[in-house]
Amino acid sequence: MINSDAICQIGVVVHDIEKTGQLFADFLGVERPEVASSGPVEIAKATYKGEPSNATCKMMFFELQNLQLELIQPDEQPSIWRDVLDEKGEGIHHIAFQVKGAKAHMQTLAEKGYPTTMSGNYGDGSGMYAYLDTVGDLKMIIELLESF
């Protein structure tokens, strides 16, 4: 259905990205990556539960050999990151698949029972993301990522 068999990213929601990022860097024996921003909301154009969203987050990307480990520290506005953090606490938030034609996939997947909960553009406009409502069936949030 998803037409991809490579998980490209594991996302983790945290309260303090600098602190947890440093602990992860120490554990992996690498330098702590820089903190990135989700970027201007005018570019991100996020929607959450069908409504425009101005939620932002801090992000940190560990580029491992075969995939990316992403730490996410959301702001206080409603988002799929903030809601999971508030409801379940810190921990793994999603796994992501790299796809082509994310919007077509979103439509097909919605018809199959996996509607998109939150979507938006990368902060620099170079790609897009879509979180799918997959928790009931697949026990985890699955994200689609597409680079333009």
Added chain:
Amino acid sequence: MINSDAICQIGVVVHDIEKTGQLFADFLGVERPEVASSGPVEIAKATYKGEPSNATCKMMFFELQNLQLELIQPDEQPSIWRDVLDEKGEGIHHIAFQVKGAKAHMQTLAEKGYPTTMSGNYGDGSGMYAYLDTVGDLKMIIELLESF
């Protein structure tokens, strides 16, 4: 510290491995893998919280392009799988790194504040696993895997 930068497995605890496994197979567009067993307890020789453990589980392995997605359905005996399932419900349980010299790593990591919670052998004796107490710092359970 861990001397590996490749995540080789994502583990997920579930109540019904056949049902969730079929939904995952449909989502990924692949055949549902066979259900595997954790094997004879005499070979597994598991320990949990410092005590010998006879806990077993059913497992299902999806071999994706760059890593393995593992579904785990534990039995009712105390284990790191059963306890997480009871306390947090179904969802992602751990991420695993493939290492050489797992026992030496376990000792070093314990000295750094990450003791082993549960460990044992593969059911066919071809390797071993060790779950580390990393949730406080790293917000997830990290597992070491070694093939002999």
